[in-house]
Amino acid sequence: MQQLLNFFFKNRTTVLFLILFLVAFTITTQSHDYHKSKFLNSSNQISGSIHGVFSSVGNYFNLKKENTILLEENNRLKAFVFNSKTGPLDTANIENKFKLTPAIVHKNSYRYLENYITLNIGENEGIKEDFGVITSKGIIGIIDQTSSNYSRVLSILNTKSKINAKLKNSNHFGTLGWDGVHHNSVQLNDIQDLAKIAVGDTIVTSGFSYTFPENIPIGRVASYELNATKDLYIINVQLFNDMTNLRHVHVIENLDIEELETLNPANE
Amino acid sequence: MNSILFSNMVRFIMLILLQVFICNQMNFLGNINPYIYILFILLYPISTNRFSFIFISFCLGLIIDIFLDSGGAHAAASVSIAYIRPLFLKFSFGAAYEYQAIKFKDSEFLQRIVYFALLILIHHLILFAFVIFDASKINLIISRALSSGVFTLFLTLILHSLFSQKEK
Numbered sequence: 001m002q003q004l005l006n007f008f009f010k011n012r013t014t015v016l017f018l019i020l021f022l023v024a025f026t027i028t029t030q031s032h033d034y035h036k037s038k039f040l041n042s043s044n045q046i047s048g049s050i051h052g053v054f055s056s057v058g059n060y061f062n063l064k065k066e067n068t069i070l071l072e073e074n075n076r077l078k079a080f081v082f083n084s085k086t087g088p089l090d091t092a093n094i095e096n097k098f099k100l101t102p103a104i105v106h107k108n109s110y111r112y113l114e115n116y117i118t119l120n121i122g123e124n125e126g127i128k129e130d131f132g133v134i135t136s137k138g139i140i141g142i143i144d145q146t147s148s149n150y151s152r153v154l155s156i157l158n159t160k161s162k163i164n165a166k167l168k169n170s171n172h173f174g175t176l177g178w179d180g181v182h183h184n185s186v187q188l189n190d191i192q193d194l195a196k197i198a199v200g201d202t203i204v205t206s207g208f209s210y211t212f213p214e215n216i217p218i219g220r221v222a223s224y225e226l227n228a229t230k231d232l233y234i235i236n237v238q239l240f241n242d243m244t245n246l247r248h249v250h251v252i253e254n255l256d257i258e259e260l261e262t263l264n265p266a267n268e
Numbered sequence: 269m270n271s272i273l274f275s276n277m278v279r280f281i282m283l284i285l286l287q288v289f290i291c292n293q294m295n296f297l298g299n300i301n302p303y304i305y306i307l308f309i310l311l312y313p314i315s316t317n318r319f320s321f322i323f324i325s326f327c328l329g330l331i332i333d334i335f336l337d338s339g340g341a342h343a344a345a346s347v348s349i350a351y352i353r354p355l356f357l358k359f360s361f362g363a364a365y366e367y368q369a370i371k372f373k374d375s376e377f378l379q380r381i382v383y384f385a386l387l388i389l390i391h392h393l394i395l396f397a398f399v400i401f402d403a404s405k406i407n408l409i410i411s412r413a414l415s416s417g418v419f420t421l422f423l424t425l426i427l428h429s430l431f432s433q434k435e436k
Contacts, residue, residue, distance in 0.1 A: 024340035031339030111299040
C-alpha cells in the first residue's frame, strides 16, 4: 500500500495529466452525442452574459442594415395583407396555433462540423427545447439547450441536424442535413426518384414535424444527383439565409404540441 | 514573485477575451482562426510547480471550450501541451533549460520559433482531432491544423515580441 502511494506521489503530474485528459475526452464525446452536453455550453449564465455584452456593442455596427431588412419585411407583409382576398386580417379569423418570440443572436458559429447559435432569451421567456428558430428569410435551427436567460440553437449548419423539408411545388418530402462542407449549402436527402426536380426550385419546411409550421422557406435547389442505389435523390440546397450574418431571429412555439404528441408519441 | 503571479493572471484573462471576441471572429479565408490563448501555456514561468501548471492549463482550455461550444477539445489539447512542454523546452533551448535560466524574451529568435512551432502543431492536431472527431476525415484534421497553426504561430510571435519589449 505504501509503495502504491509512493508510486502515485512520485508520478503525480502524470496521474493528474491522465485524469484531466480523460475528463476532457469524456466531455468531448458527450458533446458529440446529441442532447447530452448538459452543463458546459454557451447557454450557461456566465458565458452567455459575457457574449451578450460584446454582442450589444457589435449591434451598433449593423443597425442600418438591420433597419433595411426590417423595413423590407414589413413592406412585404403589408403588401400581403392589403392584397389578400379573404378580407381583413383580424384576430377573430386567425387560429392561434403558433406563438412567435423575437430574439437576438449573441453568438453564432459556422466553421465547425457542429455549429451552435446562442440566443438572448431562455426559460424565463418561455423558451423550451425543440422550439424552431427562423429569420425573415428562412429557418436557421432548433433550440437544443436552455438556461433561465439564454438558449442554444442547433444550427442547420450542424452535421447532427435533421429537419423535415419538401419541394414546394410537388410536395415530395425528405430530410434536410448538412455535409459540413460549405456554410451556404445544405443537403436534402431521401427524395423519391419519381419527383420532378429543376435547378432553382424552392425548398420549404414540410410541417410534418411539430417544430416548424408548413411552407417556411429554406433555400433553392442548386444541383441534384441520384444516390448510390439510384432510387433516391440527394439535392444540394442553396440557403436563402446568410448563415454568417444573423442578428434578429424569431423563436416559434407550437401551441398544440402536447395534443399532437399524445396522438403520435413515436414522432421524432 | 507576486508581480509574476499578477502578470500571469492578467495574461490569462486578456488572452481569453482576445481569443473569444477577436480571434474567433476572424474567419480568415473562410474558416481559419488563430488560437492565440496558448501563448499563456508557452510563456508560463518554467521554475514553478508543474502540478498547478497542468491544472491551470486545463482550466484555460475548459473556459475557451465553454465559450466556443467545443466540448472538451481545447481542454484536452491544452493539458497535453502543458504536460509535454519540458520535453520541448529541452529540445529547443538545450542546456540553458537544465539550469532553468532561460528568459523567453532574451532567447534566440530561431530557438523561440522552433519551440513555438512544435507545441502549436501538437496543440492544433489534438484540437482538431477532438473538434472533428471522425477518423475518416483525417485529411481535413491535418489541413485545418496546419493552416490554423501557421496563422497562430505568426500571431503569437508578433504578440510576444510586441509585449516583451516593454518589460525591459
